[in-house]
Every structure is written in C-alpha cells, then in structure tokens.
Amino acid sequence: MYSKEQVVALQKRTKELIEANHTEKAFEIIEQLRDILRFHEYRYYVLNDPLISDAEYDQLYKLLEKIEHSHPELITTTSPTQRVGSSLNAAFKTVPHLVPMLSLENSYNADDLIDWDRKAREVAKKDELEYCIEPKFDGASISLIYENDHLVRGATRGNGVEGDDVTTNMKQVRSIPLHAAFSEYGVHTVEIRGEVMMSKKAFKAFNEQLAEQNLPPLANPRNAASGSLRMKDPKEVARRRLEAFLYNISYHTTTGEAVDKKKDALLHTHAGNLQMLWNVGFRSPMNEMKVVKGIQAVIDYCNEYESKRDDLPFEIDGMVIKVNDLALQDAMGMTTHHPRWAIAYKFKARQATSKLRNVEFQVGRTGSITPVAKIDPVFIGGVTVGSISLFNEDVIKEKDLMIGDTVLVERAGDVIPYIVKSLAEVRDGSETNIQFPTKCPACESELYREEGEAVWRCVNIECPAQVVERMIHFVSKDAMDIRSFGEANIRKFYELGLLKDIPGIYQLDCTRIGSLPGFGKKSIDNIQAAIEASKQQTLNRLIFALGIRYVGETTAKVLANTVDHLLDLKNYSEEQLQSLEDIGVKVAKSIHTFFSNEQNIEMLHQLESLGVQMNNTKRTAPVAGGLSGQTFLFTGTLNKLKRTQAEEMVEQQGGKLLGSVSSKLNYLVVGEDAGSKLEKAKKINTVKIISEDEFLQLIGG
Numbered sequence: 233m234y235s236k237e238q239v240v241a242l243q244k245r246t247k248e249l250i251e252a253n254h255t256e257k258a259f260e261i262i263e264q265l266r267d268i269l270r271f272h273e274y275r276y277y278v279l280n281d282p283l284i285s286d287a288e289y290d291q292l293y294k295l296l297e298k299i300e301h302s303h304p305e306l307i308t309t310t311s312p313t314q315r316v317g318s319s320l321n322a323a324f325k326t327v328p329h330l331v332p333m334l335s336l337e338n339s340y341n342a343d344d345l346i347d348w349d350r351k352a353r354e355v356a357k358k359d360e361l362e363y364c365i366e367p368k369f370d371g372a373s374i375s376l377i378y379e380n381d382h383l384v385r386g387a388t389r390g391n392g393v394e395g396d397d398v399t400t401n402m403k404q405v406r407s408i409p410l411h412a413a414f415s416e417y418g419v420h421t422v423e424i425r426g427e428v429m430m431s432k433k434a435f436k437a438f439n440e441q442l443a444e445q446n447l448p449p450l451a452n453p454r455n456a457a458s459g460s461l462r463m464k465d466p467k468e469v470a471r472r473r474l475e476a477f478l479y480n481i482s483y484h485t486t487t488g489e490a491v492d493k494k495k496d497a498l499l500h501t502h503a504g505n506l507q508m509l510w511n512v513g514f515r516s517p518m519n520e521m522k523v524v525k526g527i528q529a530v531i532d533y534c535n536e537y538e539s540k541r542d543d544l545p546f547e548i549d550g551m552v553i554k555v556n557d558l559a560l561q562d563a564m565g566m567t568t569h570h571p572r573w574a575i576a577y578k579f580k581a582r583q584a585t586s587k588l589r590n591v592e593f594q595v596g597r598t599g600s601i602t603p604v605a606k607i608d609p610v611f612i613g614g615v616t617v618g619s620i621s622l623f624n625e626d627v628i629k630e631k632d633l634m635i636g637d638t639v640l641v642e643r644a645g646d647v648i649p650y651i652v653k654s655l656a657e658v659r660d661g662s663e664t665n666i667q668f669p670t671k672c673p674a675c676e677s678e679l680y681r682e683e684g685e686a687v688w689r690c691v692n693i694e695c696p697a698q699v700v701e702r703m704i705h706f707v708s709k710d711a712m713d714i715r716s717f718g719e720a721n722i723r724k725f726y727e728l729g730l731l732k733d734i735p736g737i738y739q740l741d742c743t744r745i746g747s748l749p750g751f752g753k754k755s756i757d758n759i760q761a762a763i764e765a766s767k768q769q770t771l772n773r774l775i776f777a778l779g780i781r782y783v784g785e786t787t788a789k790v791l792a793n794t795v796d797h798l799l800d801l802k803n804y805s806e807e808q809l810q811s812l813e814d815i816g817v818k819v820a821k822s823i824h825t826f827f828s829n830e831q832n833i834e835m836l837h838q839l840e841s842l843g844v845q846m847n848n849t850k851r852t853a854p855v856a857g858g859l860s861g862q863t864f865l866f867t868g869t870l871n872k873l874k875r876t877q878a879e880e881m882v883e884q885q886g887g888k889l890l891g892s893v894s895s896k897l898n899y900l901v902v903g904e905d906a907g908s909k910l911e912k913a914k915k916i917n918t919v920k921i922i923s924e925d926e927f928l929q930l931i932g933g
C-alpha cells in the first residue's frame with residue numbers, strides 16, 4: 233500500500249511534526265497530518281507493525297484535534313478524528329459482532345482483587361460469591377458463530393463492535409471444530425469468544441524456520457497469532473499450527489426442543505458453559521479453570537498459576553476471574569467499558585526500560601553479520617538481560633535505534649529478549665547513529681548483501697570467526713552433541729592454536745590440553761569420551777552439524793533418509809535434490825554448492841578416516857506389502873504395547889502417524905479410556921476404528 237520511499241518520507245515528516253508540535257499554518261499541514269495519522273494507523277492495526285510509540289501517535293492525534301477545534305471549517309468526514317475505534321483490514325469483509333467485544337477491568341495485586349470482590353458483592357447483594365478462575369490467554373481475540381451446529385463465521389476483535397471476517401483462516405485452526413453439536417444442548421445460534429494462540433513450542437519451531445531463511449524472528453507468540461489471522465493465504469495459516477482456546481459464550485438462541493436436565497444445567501453457569509464447549513469439541517480451559525468460593529481462594533489460585541507460568545505450553549499474561557452464576561452476571565451488567573462480573577488479574581510485566589550503550593557486530597558460521605545491542609543490564613522475568621540480538625540492519629532502521637537511546641525491552645516466557653522500540657520522545661540530543669560496518673569485524677573482508685536478503689555477509693570462508701562458529705555448531709547439543717566440549721573450550725583451543733578446523737576436533741592433542749590450567753585428568757577423559765562417542769552419531773545429526781546454509785534439522789533428516797552414505801550426496805543434481813520432500817530451489821542450490829566444493833569433500837574424507845560414521849545405519853526399508861500409504865493415530869492406554877513401540881511398528885512398515893483425527897486418518901487404534909479423539913473419529917465415516925488386538929493382527933504381530 234505504501235512504497236518504501238513513501239514510508240521513509242512519511243516517517244521523516246512524522247518526526248518533524250512531533251518535534252515542531254505546533255498549530256501554526258494549520259491550512260498547510262492539516263491534510264499532511266491526517267495522511268500521517270492514517271499511515272500510522274495502517275501500520276498499527278493492519279500490518280501489526282507500528283513505527284512510532286503510542287505516545288507519539290497520541291501527540292499527533294491531539295495536535296490534529298487541536299487544529300480542528302480552532303478551525304472547525306477544516307473538519308472532513310474522512311479525518312482520523314471522525315472515526316470511532318480502529319481501522320480494519322481492507323482485505324477482509326467487515327462484520328458486526330452479535331454482542332460488542334468489551335475488554336476487562338485490570339487488577340495487579342491481592343488488594344485490587346479484595347476491593348473488586350467487595351464491590352461485586354455489593355452489586356450482587358451477596359455475602360459471598362462463587363467465582364470461576366481461568367488463565368488470561370495472551371493471543372489474538374476471536375469470535376466464532378455457529379448456527380445449526382455449523383461454524384458459519386469467524387471474526388477478529390477489530391474495534392470491538394465490528395471485526396474482520398476471517399472465517400477461512402479460522403478454519404485452518406485445528407482446534408476449532410467446523411461442526412459442534414450445540415443442538416444437543418438446545419442451542420441454535422451461538423457466538424463464542426476465545427483466543428487464537430501459538431504454543432511456545434510451535435513459536436520456537438516457526439522462528440527456527442525463519443532463522444534458517446535468515447529472516448528476523450517474530451517477537452512473541454501473540455504477534456505470531458494475530459499476524460497469522462490476517463494472512464491472505466490460508467495454507468500459510470495452516471502451516472503456523474495455531475490453536476484456539478474458547479472461554480466465553482456471549483450470545484445464544486435456543487432451538488425450543490426439550491433438553492435433558494443435566495445438559496440444560498450447563499447453560500446456567502460459566503463453568504458449565506466451559507464444560508459444554510469442551511463436550512462439543514472445543515479446547516475450552518476445562519483443565520486449567522477452577523471454581524471457588526470467596527476472594528482468598530481466588531488470590532491463592534492466581535499465585536499458584538503465576539509461579540508455574542513458565543512451565544505452561546502457551547503464554548498467559550494473567551488470570552480472569554468471572555462470577556460463575558450466569559443469571560447473576562446478567563443482573564450485575566456492564567459499564568460502557570467492561571462487565572462488572574469479571575476482572576483480569578495481570579501478572580508482573582516482563583518489560584523494562586534500559587539504555588542502549590553500544591552495538592557489537594558478530595560473525596556467524598555462515599558469515600552473517602548480526603548486530604547485537606549491549607544494554608545496561610536489566611532484570612526481567614527472572615533473568616538479567618544485557619545483550620539483545622538485533623538480527624540485521626533493517627531492524628535497526630525500522631526501530632530507529634540510536635546509541636544512547638532509552639529502549640523498551642521485553643522478555644516473554646522462554647522467548648529470547650527483544651527490543652520493542654526506542655523511546656524517541658525522551659532523547660536529549662546526545663544520541664549517536666549506529667554505524668553498520670562495511671568490512672568484516674573479524675577478518676576485514678568486504679561485506680556482501682545478496683539481493684532480496686536482509687543480511688550482510690563476510691564471504692571469506694576462511695574467516696577465523698566463521699571457522700570458530702562452525703566448530704561451535706558442530707559440537708552443539710542438536711548436532712554432534714559433544715558435551716563437555718562446548719563453546720568456551722573451542723574458543724580457547726582455537727586461540728592457543730590447538731584446534732584449527734572441524735577434523736581437528738578428532739585429532740586433539742590431549743597431552744597438551746592436560747597441561748593447561750583447569751584441565752585435570754577427569755575433564756580430559758570426559759572430553760575424549762564425548763569425542764569418541766560422537767563418531768557414531770546418526771547421519772542426520774552429522775549432516776546438520778556441517779552447517780550447510782538452509783539445512784536445518786528437518787532437511788538434514790530428509791537427506792539422511794535419502795542416501796546410504798553421506799558422500800552419495802555428491803552425485804545429486806540440484807533437480808534431484810529439489811524432488812526430495814520439502815527441499816526448494818534455494819535449499820537445493822545450497823546443498824549442491826556444498827557438495828561441489830573440493831575443500832568440503834576433502835574435509836569429509838578426513839572425518840571419515842578419523843572414524844566418523846558416514847553410513848546410514850538407521851534407515852529401514854519399508855516392508856513390501858506393509859502399511860505404506862496408510863495413516864494411524866493411537867488414543868487411550870494400550871495394554872500389550874507401549875505407545876512408542878506401536879508407533880515405531882507403524883513407521884517401520886511404511887505407515888505414517890498423524891497428530892489428530894481428520895478425514896486423512898485411516899486407522900484410529902483405541903486403547904482404554906479413549907476420549908475426544910474417539911468421539912471425533914466416530915463422526916468421520918472413512919476412519920476405521922480398531923482395537924489394539926486388531927492392530928496387532930493388521931501388522932502381522
């Protein structure tokens with residue numbers, strides 16, 4: 233929508249207007265000011281990628297209001313001041329919510345909760361209230377409508393009154409059922425609220441994929457989820473493995489049919505609603521919620537959850553406390569901003585401000601130059617943060633960072649810390665620009681930036697920094713896993729001239745190392761044993777350890793499964809490589825380049841002669857007439873086999889394992905106490921539901 237030049241010009245003018253902050257020559261600047269505000273709204277609401285702080289935006293907005301106030305004749309219907317709420321993504325249809333999506337009042341400590349409880353009891357005219365407490369999911373809010381048991385619409389929060397219709401994208405979220413048997417509960421139309429999330433694990437995997445492509449990572453799972461919902465390609469949405477927690481029914485109509493008493497009871501409490509949602513196939517917070525009486529029990533549960541926050545598979549930023557009785561909720565009603573029957577309890581923030589003191593430039597194993605911000609150490613969420621990766625030059629420019637800036641730093645859970653933004657409004661003029669180097673800081677070679685890439689690289693493969701980084705990667709946990717070796721030792725041995733390249737790891741002069749201070753017999757024995765054991769590592773680890781560009785763990789597995797010996801890869805053309813699973817043009821080219829390089833082949837020969845295993849020892853040929861092409865999923869407890877054993881059997885016979893029930897599933901093997909997967913499978917005619925014995929017969933065991 234905006235060209236790069238326009239963005240630069242608008243951003244420049246933004247800064248000028250913020251600095252000038254005057255209303256003179258109103259005629260001249262008013263339209264420009266509006267354009268600038270529209271641009272920043274677009275960045276914020278549509279792209280989810282603001283270029284200025286909220287405070288800066290507010291300053292400009294107020295400036296416009298002020299000008300319009302003194303010159304009402306200049307007000308236009310399209311002025312940003314004439315719009316209520318936020319802008320919406322033009323790529324999606326705007327749809328009204330059946331009930332406005334309000335936000336919640338916030339509380340931050342036990343006293344806040346005690347105060348709120350007192351007020352709530354007054355309004356409800358009760359001595360004690362029953363509450364349902366559940367996590368406050370830190371994702372992107374959504375609203376779903378089901379009619380006659382079918383998902384008919386999914387929308388984003390938008391401005392709370394209207395949202396973007398993102399039904400197609402919502403359908404890619406596996407935990408959102410397309411069909412849910414609300415009619416069994418006498419419900420005809422229902423609007424449900426919830427949160428789309430990316431689990432910490434999926435987020436980490438996604439960022440690793442981005443890193444393999446040298447793209448900057450996403451800041452946190454919340455941004456990943458909200459960005460994903462607005463994507464134009466539903467297939468890309470599916471790839472992001474989103475999840476949805478549904479936690480509120482905001483509206484429903486009934487079918488008028490008689491419903492059994494037990495089911496009907498679920499319609500009268502919040503916990504009952506969660507149970508019904510769970511029963512019809514949603515991921516409601518059934519396992520996470522608790523119903524309690526009185527505020528002390530609420531405070532205890534909030535504390536308990538805060539202490540286990542880091543161990544949860546997904547991000548939460550607090551707890552939500554709701555009055556459990558729905559009739560009472562109705563009686564208590566709403567203010568214009570939030571319901572009186574609910575409150576959010578926010579956990580301690582994981583943001584802090586600090587000073588940006590310096591930016592260092594590190595050389596990676598592929599020669600990539602990564603700027604790393606050095607900040608005054610700050611304590612956030614249990615750790616002290618002093619260094620923060622800035623990924624590439626564009627990030628520095630986009631965030632408009634300067635040395636001496638006050639920066640806002642965030643660390644969410646086990647996510648790596650990142651700089652949210654600089655607080656440009658508190659600059660005092662002493663700040664200096666960050667100079668990106670033109671030469672490699674380690675070897676002085678010229679830097680090179682490939683077209684379409686954000687990363688500058690040192691092209692000298694002999695560059696000492698690269699050599700060291702390649703060795704560090706080689707021994708790392710997910711690669712050859714030579715524990716007790718580690719980064720510090722590699723750096724030390726390299727500096728002392730005891731280690732110069734990867735094959736050198738297998739030729740270490742342990743007598744000399746033994747004479748170094750701090751290296752006793754025990755540590756030398758440990759190092760030697762770990763090096764020896766690594767010679768038998770699986771082929772996929774060895775391939776990953778080589779640090780071929782774009783070859784992450786997944787691609788390494790694909791390559792390892794393709795060949796009998798590592799050096800067979802020498803004979804693969806780019807086209808042949810591209811025919812392998814998940815290997816595209818760029819990756820194929822990189823692998824081909826690696827195996828066409830004489831020096832690399834020489835290194836591999838050397839490694840082999842030093843005893844490193846290069847044969848594929850783990851590969852098992854699929855059994856003819858086995859389970860090839862068939863998909864399996866296990867549910868419940870198996871009696872005769874361990875789950876992992878059974879899964880291995882399927883894979884050994886060429887079958888594939890699936891993670892959830894869908895029309896792609898051929899067999900659901902059902903053990904004892906099978907739950908929702910079985911219920912789901914029963915609804916899909918093509919899924920064969922078999923017992924453990926039937927499974928054993930099928931595989932001929």
Ligand code: IVH
Pocket residue numbers: 333334335336366367368369370372373425427479480552571574576
């Ligand atoms: S209830 C009318 N429950 O937090 C009340 N909201 O800060 C409806 N949120 O807009 C909201 N987890 O997007 C509720 N368990 C939970 C929640 C939750 C996250 C979000 C929701 C809401 C925002 C308010």
